[in-house]
Amino acid sequence: MSTETVNKDILRGGQFLVKETKCEDIFTPEDFSEEQIMMKDAVTEFVDRELWPNKARFEKKDYAFTEEMMRKAAEMGFTGVAVPAEYEGLGMGFVSTMLVCDYISGTSGSFSTAYGAHTGIGTMPIVLYGTEEQKKKYVPKLATGEWFGAYCLTEPGAGSDANSGKTKAVLTEDGKHYLISGQKMWISNAGFANLFIVFARIEDDKNLTGFIVEYDKSNPNGISFGEEEHKLGIHSSSTRQVFFNETKVPVENMLSERGNGFKIALNVLNIGRIKLAAACLDAQRRTITEAVKYANERIQFKTPIVNFGAIKAKLANMATNAYVDEAASYRAAKNIEDRIAIRMAEGNSHQEAELKGVEEYAIECSILKVAVSEDVQITTDEGIQIFGGMGFSADTPMESAWRDARIARIYEGTNEINRLLSVGMLVKKAMKGHVDLLGPAMAVKDELMGIPSFDIPDYSELFAEEKEMIAKLKKVFLMVAGAAVQKYGPDLEQHQQLLLCAADILIEIYMAESAILRTEKLAKKEGEENIKPQISMAKLYLYNAVDVVNTKGKEGIASFTEGDEQRMMLMGLKRFTKYNNMPNVVELRNTIADKLSAENKYCF
Incomplete structure (x- = not known):
């Protein structure tokens, strides 16, 4: 385990809600090592050579071809990335296994489902729960693709x-x-x-x-x-x-x-959820790239449609979601990898360390599963819209991408189940003392009773107001969830619509914060002037997140309060979702879309 891992302030799962995270303490896609970049390039080359040119064969229900491609992926070592070296795997860290799952999933949901089912839920139960005899007998065959x-x-x-x-x-x-x-x-x-x-x-x-x-x-x-x-x-x-x-x-x-x-099923699904998020990332990138290319080429009213504001808004939102999803997915993956390393340094076996490392971040795994699976559906839907009538045709890649994306909201636990799980697990962690929700929730309640400050803070530093806004969004969750737990206690799980509201607030907080932290870290490395589109994406996502939190906050508050309590909480909600300096959203979108158009691809 590296000294960097030991010295880094690694939050426990769910603690992002009550503790501030420094940008230096998160991992981002810009932090890939040379080895990881080489692996990414090898996977991308395999996809571009073997899978992308054969998309039509996947659509024709050519199951034998899927099996053939799985064997080729195995020959490249891709089916053994998460398997320890002693069982003929590559023994790569959690981030690297996420990366392979990400980039191998860019062209066909058929192949990514086969790959994910084999390398994840088909192999990992034995790696993580098998006896030594079981692992020696079966895992090498699975890692090398001899068996599926x-x-x-x-x-x-x-x-x-x-x-x-x-x-x-x-x-x-x-x-x-x-x-x-x-x-x-x-x-x-x-x-x-x-x-x-x-x-x-x-x-x-x-x-x-x-x-x-x-x-x-x-x-x-x-x-x-x-x-x-x-x-x-x-x-x-x-x-x-x-x-x-x-x-x-x-x-x-x-x-x-x-x-x-049942315990095996639950823990393996935690891994499956974050890997599913990864498997939706390159699908978004490639969909965006195809949409940008088409928008640059398609001429209407004597101009490329990429120049129209309506198209710019779509492309900007699509790229923003992909950028944010990357940020959050790799942030959580590195947290898991670091937690595994710490446990192994403390003497845990590889099995125990990986199980506990992933279980620690089960909340984040559920958040990512929901957020990214819904974003890939939105991206493919907007991809069809940008292609117009051609997008509805099976001759373009958008139609199959949209159909393939739909399953992501269902498997590895439906998004509804994962929303309920994310809040339920957080409350359980609070009960066990792993995350202090009660103290911060009481502090928010006291703040609501006090007189608000009318001083306008200094926002001269990059993301100063955005960070303050994220801190305020966390107060919304604590206000709503704290009051709900106080009112319903153990019966809270019976109030599913209220929990769904709380879950959407929780999801937006984690995703928005991940985007701000990724971009702040990048700005320190590259300079603010050189990453204006990324800054625009981080700000645009937060702006949209504030709207979601406001809407879901009102719905949640109205569902279980009335009278003075309701008025006070609604006033708090208004205070906690108010910008002092409202961003120019149209300008943000144009900055992002113009960069995409100039590069003729997803370029972040």
């Missing part, structure tokens, strides 16, 4: 409520095998997987148990498959139902302990 993995959790009656699955595991009389029987659905990679991570219930256990189940076509062992699902998007991602009929699984293939399956 799939993950069998969802059932017809068990989606978001995953622990309600009906699949059974019955111990044989000789005690040497479990017989697994049940039905799993929406199983990515089912058509070519050699190994399944299967969750089943033993007797009447409260929680599921995980199993490693091999599949051999020549000896199906009670495993059969439904037809390939017909889906809105990700057409060449093999998605089938998997049926188990007394499938014999050796007792030594139980993953972790009996009844630990």
Whole structure:
């Protein structure tokens, strides 16, 4: 572990809400090492050579081609980036695994789903929970692409409520095998997987148990498959139902302990959520680049449409979301990597360190999953709009990009579930004393009772007002969430619409702060004059975030207060979402769009 990691003030998960973060203490895409840049270039070259020219084949449901491309990715080492070297992986850090997941996902949702399902939920449960014997037997095959993995959790009656699955595991009389029987659905990679991570219930256990189940076509062992699902998007991602009929699984293939399956599922999904955010990043960049190129080439009323204000606004918003999503994703990834390094230095095993490192930032993982999956949908939708009628045609890349993006809001836990989780986990952390919410919430309550200051602060430094605004947005969350917890206590989880409002406020705070910190760090390195578009994006995102916080704050406050309490909180909301110097949003957008037009691509 580096001295830099030890000396850096690394916040615990969720503490961003109550503690100030310095720009020097976050990692940004501008901080990639030479090794990471080389890896990024290798992945991009693979995508440009093998995947992008063959987009049409993915759209034609060519599952064999997806498998072929997965084998080529494995030959390049891409399927083993997160696997320790002793199991024939590359043993790269968490940021590097995010980077590969990011750039390999730029062209086709079909391929990125296959890649993510194999390297994430198909492999990591064994890496993180397997015995040494299980890891030695299975992980090298998965890391090298000799075998491909799939993950069998969802059932017809068990989606978001995953622990309600009906699949059974019955111990044989000789005690040497479990017989697994049940039905799993929406199983990515089912058509070519050699190994399944299967969750089943033993007797009447409260929680599921995980199993490693091999599949051999020549000896199906009670495993059969439904037809390939017909889906809105990700057409060449093999998605089938998997049926188990007394499938014999050796007792030594139980993953972790009996009844630990639900915990495995939750922790692996935390990793899946932040990796899903990464998998939406290059999709945004490439969509923006295609939209900019088209807008520069498309002539209407004797001028390229990129010169029209309506198009500039779209391009600026698309680029801003991508830039902010990058900032937040790599900020959290480095936090996780540093926490893993600290735990390993303290004597934790690699398994324990990675599990606890990711679990620490489960709130941020849920935030990113929601924010980035929704931004990629907006970006592809606006991409279609910029292409106009051509965007609706399957002959342009926008149509398939839009369809592929839609699934991101559903898998790895729906966005609704992740919104509820983000606030719920934060409240639980506060109850455990890991994040002090009560003290800051009481301070905000006292501030509301006091007389506000009418002094106008000095805003001469870059982002001085923006940082003050973010601090005020945090007060909005503390005000709303603090009062809600005080009123409802443990029954708060029953008030989902209020929690959804609080979650949207929390999300905007983390994303906006990440953008400001990334840009402040860049300004210190490059100089303010040289990064005007990035400064514009950070300011534009915050401006939009303030609007969201204001709207969601009003909705939340009105849902559980009345009379004097409501009037006081609404006055607080108005105070905490008020700019002293309102930014010129049109000018910000034009600065961003003009840079995109000049570079003819996403260039940040």
